[in-house]
Amino acid sequence: MDCRSIASGNVIERYLAGTLSEVERNEFELHYFGCVECFEALETVRAVQRELTATAPRRRRPGRWWGAAAAAAAAGVLLAILAIPRGDQRQTTKATPPAAVPLIQLAEIRPPEYQSTTYRGAAGAPQAEFARAMKRYQDGDYAGAWSALSAIHSASPHYAEARHFGGVSLLLLGRTGEAIECLDAVVALGAKTPFEEEARYYRALALWVAGQREAGRAELSRVVEMQGDYEERARGLLER
Numbered sequence: 641m642d643c644r645s646i647a648s649g650n651v652i653e654r655y656l657a658g659t660l661s662e663v664e665r666n667e668f669e670l671h672y673f674g675c676v677e678c679f680e681a682l683e684t685v686r687a688v689q690r691e692l693t694a695t696a697p698r699r700r701r702p703g704r705w706w707g708a709a710a711a712a713a714a715a716g717v718l719l720a721i722l723a724i725p726r727g728d729q730r731q732t733t734k735a736t737p738p739a740a741v742p743l744i745q746l747a748e749i750r751p752p753e754y755q756s757t758t759y760r761g762a763a764g765a766p767q768a769e770f771a772r773a774m775k776r777y778q779d780g781d782y783a784g785a786w787s788a789l790s791a792i793h794s795a796s797p798h799y800a801e802a803r804h805f806g807g808v809s810l811l812l813l814g815r816t817g818e819a820i821e822c823l824d825a826v827v828a829l830g831a832k833t834p835f836e837e838e839a840r841y842y843r844a845l846a847l848w849v850a851g852q853r854e855a856g857r858a859e860l861s862r863v864v865e866m867q868g869d870y871e872e873r874a875r876g877l878l879e880r
Contacts, residue, residue: 641667643677652682752808752838766792770802782809800826800833808842816850819843837868844874 646652646668654660655668672678773788789806792799807822823846826839840863848856863874 641671643675646671646678646681652678655682656686752842766796766799770799773802774805777805777809782812785809786813800829800835804833804835804839807839807846811842811846811849816846819846820850837863837866837870840866841870841874844877 641651641664651660651664651668655665660668672682769788769792773785773792776782776788777785786806786809789802789809792802793806796802803822804826807819807826810816810819810822820843823839823843826833826835827843830836840859844856844859844863846856847853847859857878860874860878863870864878
């Protein structure tokens with residue numbers, strides 16, 4: 641087991657979730673005890689889990705929705721490490737945890753609440769399918785929610801709800817490029833949907849996680865200017 645197979649196989653997330661086989665667990669422990677990079681990635685994910693668990697909405701199932709964000713953090717740490725020429729890496733015998741999570745405060749990537757009585761689909765849209773998709777979303781099954789929501793949007797492109805919550809699901813799955821594309825489409829609709837402010841906020845987070853910090857900061861400033869429900873959150877991130 642090496643760093644690349646650990647990153648591509650989500651081994652760290654599976655290790656912390658207790659889903660590795662005994663052989664895999666032993667191989668991983670043997671590796672990370674002697675690998676500074678994987679030790680740091682493991683400690684990063686542990687830190688992310690603590691943050692996300694502490695701030696998770698009470699109505700959601702614990703231990704599920706933070707998995708994708710934590711896995712994304714671990715993958716980001718390892719991929720960044722693997723991109724550095726081996727000669728530039730500092731060889732040490734004792735691993736030390738990183739000073740901070742190398743992404744935006746991942747605790748801020750909390751899924752927006754969905755209320756079926758508030759958001760209604762357009763006339764003729766597949767509302768039954770949307771309701772089933774959003775049940776998965778509410779249960780923290782973002783992969784299942786995205787699969788169902790993307791099918792709805794393909795059949796009904798005007799259905800902004802599917803595009804919006806699909807974009808948020810992609811962000812929580814760590815698929816930030818696709819998330820930005822989905823949320824871009826919602827933002828482009830402007831006041832034609834009730835999701836513009838929320839879409840801008842989550843688009844800002846996706847941009848930041850993708851490394852586009854100036855664009856993310858500009859989007860957060862736009863959210864502040866809208867003076868809506870997300871103003872305080874956006875202002876808090878900008879002040880940090």
